Amino acid sequence: MATSRSEPVDDPAGTAAGRLAEVQRRIERALRSAGRAGEKVTLIAVSKTHDADAVGRLAALGQVDFGENYLQEATAKIRELADAKLTWHFIGRIQSNKCADIARLFDVVHSVDRAKVARKLGEAARALGRTIDVMVQVNVQAERGKSGVAPRELPALIEETAAIAGLRLRGLMAIPESAADFESQRRPFAELRRLLQELRQAGIALDSLSMGMSADLEAAITEGATHVRVGTALFGPRNYDHKN
Numbered sequence: 169m170a171t172s173r174s175e176p177v178d179d180p181a182g183t184a185a186g187r188l189a190e191v192q193r194r195i196e197r198a199l200r201s202a203g204r205a206g207e208k209v210t211l212i213a214v215s216k217t218h219d220a221d222a223v224g225r226l227a228a229l230g231q232v233d234f235g236e237n238y239l240q241e242a243t244a245k246i247r248e249l250a251d252a253k254l255t256w257h258f259i260g261r262i263q264s265n266k267c268a269d270i271a272r273l274f275d276v277v278h279s280v281d282r283a284k285v286a287r288k289l290g291e292a293a294r295a296l297g298r299t300i301d302v303m304v305q306v307n308v309q310a311e312r313g314k315s316g317v318a319p320r321e322l323p324a325l326i327e328e329t330a331a332i333a334g335l336r337l338r339g340l341m342a343i344p345e346s347a348a349d350f351e352s353q354r355r356p357f358a359e360l361r362r363l364l365q366e367l368r369q370a371g372i373a374l375d376s377l378s379m380g381m382s383a384d385l386e387a388a389i390t391e392g393a394t395h396v397r398v399g400t401a402l403f404g405p406r407n408y409d410h411k412n
């Protein structure tokens with residue numbers, strides 16, 4: 169019988185439990201070494217390309233927060249798992265004509281990157297009679313072609329977003345380039361933290377930093393992450409062929 173290292177292919181529930189426990193251990197360890205023991209980090213299980221059964225397996229283990237990048241793919245999963253009372257985070261690029269659906273299906277939106285999107289999400293939330301938590305995505309390294317607002321345009325977008333009824337502005341999110349070593353991983357996370365502190369000093373109440381993924385969650389937690397978005401370490405490799 170072929171078993172791949174410690175992950176028996178015929179025991180998906182056991183595999184999910186082992187992966188979840190390992191990611192939770194990594195988070196706890198990182199909090200301790202950052203001097204943040206006892207603080208809470210929200211683990212968002214990024215389920216893109218993984219089906220509702222895979223999400224359900226983690227949910228059965230007590231995982232509550234899930235992240236999705238593509239509206240169409242997420243819609244079916246969210247419907248299928250409606251009884252599980254999960255918290256859904258939208259972390260993908262936002263097309264402004266999809267804001268109404270995003271506001272209806274998701275509890276938290278991490279990827280607000282322009283005023284038009286913030287306004288449309290707010291309008292939709294008000295029409296639905298709900299309030300949505302939002303984060304503004306920042307292109308911390310100011311890379312061309314990357315999504316996120318440029319740091320110099322951040323204060324204006326924050327000011328506008330904070331004033332929109334129906335939205336509760338919580339903080340900042342970033343997806344830095346992957347880097348191999350810890351110190352290089354830390355740099356953009358430190359920059360996002362600095363931007364958050366500047367905004368707080370300017371009197372804006374923000375409490376969330378959404379940063380860190382499978383490969384760099386320790387560096388993100390060291391720099392103050394309150395939300396980590398973890399896909400591969402929880403679900404295994406993504407299979408894009410099977411998306412939808």
Ligand SMILES: *Cc1c(COP(=O)(O)O)cnc(C)c1O
Nearest residue numbers: 214237259381382397398399400
């Ligand atoms: C896919 C994705 C993740 C998860 O990435 P992993 O490296 O698989 O942990 C986190 N955040 C965003 C925005 C993503 O698109």
